[in-house]
Amino acid sequence: xxxxxxxxxxxxxxxxxxxxxxxxxxxxxxxxxxxxxxxxxxxxxxxxxxxxxxxxxxxxxxxxxxxxxxxxxxxxxxxxxxxxxxxxxxxxxxxxxxxxxxxxxxxxxxxxxxxxxxxxxxxxxxxxxxxxxxxxxxxxxxxxxxxxxxxxxxxxxxxxxxxxxxxxxxxxxxxxxxxxxxxxxxxxxxxxxxxxxxxxxxxxxxxxxxxxxxxxxxxxxxxxxxxxxxxxxxxxxxxxxxxxxxxxxxxxxxxxxxxxxxxxxxxxxxxxxxxxxxxxxxxxxxxxxxxxxxxxxxxxxxxxxxxxxxxxxxxxxxxxxxxxxxxxxxxxxxxxxxxxxxxxxxxxxxxxxxxxxxxxxxxxxxxxxxxxxxxxxxxxxxxxxxxxxxxxxxxxxxxxxxxxxxxxxxxxxxxxxxxxxxxxxxxxxxxxxx
Numbered sequence: 001x002x003x004x005x006x007x008x009x010x011x012x013x014x015x016x017x018x019x020x021x022x023x024x025x026x027x028x029x030x031x032x033x034x035x036x037x038x039x040x041x042x043x044x045x046x047x048x049x050x051x052x053x054x055x056x057x058x059x060x061x062x063x064x065x066x067x068x069x070x071x072x073x074x075x076x077x078x079x080x081x082x083x084x085x086x087x088x089x090x091x092x093x094x095x096x097x098x099x100x101x102x103x104x105x106x107x108x109x110x111x112x113x114x115x116x117x118x119x120x121x122x123x124x125x126x127x128x129x130x131x132x133x134x135x136x137x138x139x140x141x142x143x144x145x146x147x148x149x150x151x152x153x154x155x156x157x158x159x160x161x162x163x164x165x166x167x168x169x170x171x172x173x174x175x176x177x178x179x180x181x182x183x184x185x186x187x188x189x190x191x192x193x194x195x196x197x198x199x200x201x202x203x204x205x206x207x208x209x210x211x212x213x214x215x216x217x218x219x220x221x222x223x224x225x226x227x228x229x230x231x232x233x234x235x236x237x238x239x240x241x242x243x244x245x246x247x248x249x250x251x252x253x254x255x256x257x258x259x260x261x262x263x264x265x266x267x268x269x270x271x272x273x274x275x276x277x278x279x280x281x282x283x284x285x286x287x288x289x290x291x292x293x294x295x296x297x298x299x300x301x302x303x304x305x306x307x308x309x310x311x312x313x314x315x316x317x318x319x320x321x322x323x324x325x326x327x328x329x330x331x332x333x334x335x336x337x338x339x340x341x342x343x344x345x346x347x348x349x350x351x352x353x354x355x356x357x358x359x360x361x362x363x364x365x366x367x368x369x370x371x372x373x374x375x376x377x378x379x380x381x382x383x384x385x386x387x388x389x390x391x392x393x394x395x396x397x398x399x400x401x402x403x404x405x406x407x408x409x410x411x412x413x414x415x416x417x418x419x420x421x422x423x424x425x426x427x428x429x430x431x432x433x434x
Contacts, residue, residue: 002047008081009078009081017033017039017040017041017044018043021044022048030185031186032167033167036190036313042074053109053110057131059107060108061109061133062110062133062134063110063136065114065136066114067143067146067148069093069095072090072112073090073264073398076088076112079112086108087109087110089103092114111132114148119155134162134163135164136168140168141169141173157179165185199323199340201324201342202342202343203326203342203343204343204345205330206328206329206330209330210329216243216247217347218327219249219277219354221351223354224276226277227277227294228311229277229278233281234281237254237279238253251275251278252275253280254266254279254280268361272394272396273359282310285310293315294315294322295322295324298327302335359407360411361432362432363429363432364423364428365400366423366424367400367401377395381418384417384421392404393407415431
């Protein structure tokens with residue numbers, strides 16, 4: 001039943017977590033799934049939901065509540081790629097309420113969104129919750145941490161017809177709040193004590209209290225391997241970014257003080273290889289789909305062991321190996337919860353800048369609401385722009401815009417060739433995404 005769906009995602013077979021979830025989730029089930037970021041939790045709840053959804057039912061049948069807009073969009077994107085025949089609608093802050101209201105006139109079978117926005121639509125009566133039988137509380141521990149308990153409790157109180165509940169978390173929980181209705185659940189705990197045996201831990205010591213020079217040398221040492229640089233505060237992200245920009249290091253930034261569109265573009269550019277280094281706060285430590293990270297750099301020390309684990313969860317995933325790098329000022333020491341340390345690592349005094357990434361990201365002013373698909377964009381760039389298939393990287397289509405990764409060396413000529421050309425008879429603006 002699911003073979004064609006998962007192949008559209010580029011997956012050949014399900015992992016143990018996903019298979020176990022499929023085995024256990026049936027109508028009336030209560031399941032708590034604990035597993036680290038990157039382990040495949042999204043499919044572990046989407047596939048069982050597909051088994052429960054009915055093609056004969058109109059209106060929403062299932063709801064997924066997530067702590068962040070990015071995670072809601074990520075889940076929506078995965079579900080759309082599967083091409084199941086069921087519709088999905090994402091509801092989240094920062095998105096036009098009028099657009100969402102129009103999408104809810106004929107509600108999709110699956111609703112995914114953030115607690116505040118879903119609660120707002122419920123209060124306004126924009127959709128009928130009566131037919132919703134299945135609920136997923138994704139990254140539930142993060143939702144609690146962000147203070148969404150009141151909104152989640154309100155939403156669940158309105159879902160009188162619920163019979164199936166799934167709760168996912170990246171960390172073990174002592175107690176599950178009563179408002180969830182999760183009673184005597186089946187527990188799938190895929191976190192194990194030695195889950196990071198493929199993670200190397202390295203220390204880099206700065207000569208004084210200023211770690212910026214040591215960070216620059218480390219980046220040059222790592223070359224073009226993908227790396228996340230974690231800071232505790234957005235001000236540090238901006239400060240480090242300014243230094244690296246002056247030194248010629250191609251990179252992106254990601255933190256909660258940025259406009260939502262800028263945050264989404266930073267993730268798109270990082271995923272598609274437009275830049276290999278992303279400087280971020282702990283906002284990127286969990287829940288986001290950022291694959292194939294080789295290096296996690298702790299520029300500022302994590303405040304506790306949980307943060308340490310979540311940051312490092314971006315690498316050494318799914319049996320791959322990775323490296324954690326801890327930047328220490330001269331008088332700093334590694335926290336007691338950090339084990340298996342190698343170093344201090346001696347970096348070369350001089351190392352060349354990493355080369356420019358292979359891809360650049362193009363912005364196109366048409367999106368899903370304009371009836372534009374990834375295939376439309378690929379065809380346009382190949383047929384009208386003269387690109388070959390292997391000149392194209394990832395293509396992302398949102399409601400009102402799209403982004404395409406194109407080999408950097410071809411971009412200038414491509415933009416000149418496509419200037420003024422329509423896409424599906426629609427006027428198009430195309431430029432480098434900044």
